[in-house]
């Protein structure tokens with residue numbers, strides 16, 4: 001099939017590459033000329049395991065192309081995917097300007113039937129808005145051309161995006177148009193061979209399904225974070241509690257890890273956007289509001305612990321920071337807990353020596369050169385001259401450090417373990433104080 005994908009970010013590029021991988025011809029359109037130049041010269045603008053090879057392979061085979069020219073894109077595919085960003089607006093609602101701009105571009109250039117597939121995460125009712133924008137633009141052109149708008153929310157996880165796309169747990173498709181149902185069946189046929197994964201539904205339910213999934217996952221995390229704070233005050237160990245409840249299959253072990261808050265481009269903005277949608281239709285979503293409020297507080301927790309350790313005297317202190325990305329295996333720092341911590345430390349007059357296996361460039365892009373941020377080449381280097389260590393991303397390479405060496409390098413014997421990745425006894429045995437998220441401290445060595 002011939003497919004056009006608008007937006008070459010985490011979702012658009014993975015979608016384009018994976019659709020090309022199974023034999024489709026795909027053109028990716030992006031408004032960022034630097035991104036398209038890089039892609040056309042064989043580079044990949046984001047870190048996503050396996051993506052560089054897949055893009056290269058399909059580009060060289062002539063199945064994957066890149067352009068900034070919307071007309072070329074619209075002419076190309078019978079299927080027009082929208083995979084542009086839907087960042088939070090000032091008030092927390094989803095900003096639809098990029099989605100609607102693509103709808104307009106499609107309508108400006110289309111000359112025949114198109115299936116417009118929305119893969120961006122968009123509030124309920126956006127399908128109608130996209131259709132209205134296309135109709136208005138066609139009317140201005142004096143053109144009468146048939147089209148259908150389909151909601152096809154994306155469930156891939158950064159860091160495992162290719163596996164998720166190639167072997168999806170489910171493919172949600174919101175359309176009741178028989179012609180579009182046929183097209184979408186054909187498009188997803190190669191990903192649907194093992195058993196039926198396509199879930200067809202009306203467009204509004206499909207749009208809501210994406211928000212429901214992310215809000216449910218965020219709720220699990222905030223619930224555990226709330227509980228970890230209670231456990232800490234009560235002298236219980238949240239790790240024991242986690243295992244105690246996770247072994248109940250109705251609860252399960254996934255997504256119940258306490259930590260220093262969730263970040264990324266999805267959970268924070270999607271929970272807020274769903275809350276906003278509910279408020280707009282006159283419903284006060286108490287639970288969704290609390291999920292975000294708990295997360296907000298949780299992201300401040302590490303700073304508060306570090307500040308307490310130094311009795312509020314952080315001016316001139318240096319914190320070694322392991323992890324910048326919002327989670328392992330990605331360079332994405334959108335809404336990352338590392339940012340909340342660093343910014344609070346800077347405000348308090350402290351400086352940061354940070355290391356992340358892949359997010360260095362992203363951190364430099366966001367923060368530029370500044371005297372109170374030194375981005376290091378490895379984890380050991382971050383410890384040099386540092387007063388204490390904070391761990392905010394559970395990268396595998398941070399999991400088993402030589403605690404003796406950490407103790408020797410730090411000026412003060414304290415580790416702030418924002419993801420509970422260390423065994424309190426192992427840390428304490430090395431003469432370090434282990435500050436965790438709701439764990440019971442081990443007995444001193």
Ligand SMILES: NC(=O)c1ccc[n+]([C@@H]2O[C@H](COP(=O)([O-])OP(=O)(O)OC[C@H]3O[C@@H](n4cnc5c(N)ncnc54)[C@H](O)[C@@H]3O)[C@@H](O)[C@H]2O)c1
Pocket residue numbers: 006007008009010011012029030031032035083084085086098101102119120121122154155156157158265266
């Ligand atoms: N990142 C994820 O893990 C993930 C997972 C599922 C769903 N989503 C959703 O998918 C959507 C995209 O997310 P992302 O993380 O890929 O965003 P992103 O910011 O990485 O990429 C968006 C891209 O769209 C481009 N763009 C903006 N306007 C455009 C236009 N008019 N025409 C062509 N390109 C344009 C931007 O230049 C950018 O490259 C969002 O709605 C997000 O919520 C993201």
